Amino acid sequence: MFELDTEVRKWRSGVEHRSSLSARELDELEDHLRARVDLELELDAALAPANAFATAVDELGEPSTISREFTRAGRPRWRSLLLAGWALYATSFLMPAFGYSSPSIDRTTYGYEIVPQLIQHTVRGEVLAVAALWLPNLILLLTLPAWRRRRPWRRAWTACIVGLTGALPLGLGLLRLGDAGPGFHSGVGFWVWCASFVVVATALWFRRRDWASAV
Structure with a gap:
């Protein structure tokens, strides 16, 4: 019936x-x-x-x-978020990423200065350093195809991986905030870099559902 x-x-x-x-x-x-x-x-x-x-x-x-x-008929919200995440990522390389202060040394490393260091680690064959420094950036670069409407980006695990890639170093950075003494410290570029992954992950999550806001 x-x-x-x-x-x-x-x-x-x-x-x-x-x-x-x-x-x-x-x-x-x-x-x-x-x-x-x-x-x-x-x-x-x-x-x-x-x-x-x-x-x-x-x-x-x-x-x-x-x-x-x-x-x-609508404006996909995920596109605005994805653009914002990539803008944060690019901007982070123009900001102080790390610093080291001691009675004899006061050194600040900007994001763009890390690129030559990555190349040096690669040439030297330092696998752990290459994996730790290259892999997160490679993961974000792999989100570029998300601009196109392809089914694989509907999978939840892609957003989770990108989000965790930014959340893990963010958590480690927060743990170090309690250390007020001299030594290694994270700059604003580091925080912006981590935030960019979280924003891109959010965009991918919205992309998965392809929610469109009415114009």
Whole structure:
């Protein structure tokens, strides 16, 4: 026996898993679907509810098509976040990243000065240093394809990896704040660099759902 509410829930669940629509957009689509079913039944009193439902679903189209239409009608929030994250990342290289202070030495290292150090570590074959310094930056560079709409970026673990890459050094830096004595310390560039990963990870999470704000 055909039950409209049950079929609508199944349809909505299918659209949710096969598209990138938000809950608000799904609510809007569901209201439109129900209204269309009612209209079909009013136009043809002899039409079976199941046929009216099938006609309404066909007119709405495939989930991927629906998702594209909603995206065109809105401004993806993830793009703004992704741009902000990359802006923070680039800016961090122009800021003091690390410093060392002692009675005889007062040295500040800017972000862009770390690049030659990375190259030196690579040439020397210092694997641990290369992995610790190159790997986080490489992970962020691998998020560049997220600007394009590809299915792999819908996976939650990509956002988690990027977020943890920034959160771990951020946590270590916070632990060192309790050490007020002379020695190694983190500069503002380090904090901005860590924050950039968290912002990019947030953007990837929104990208996964492809939430679009109405313009």
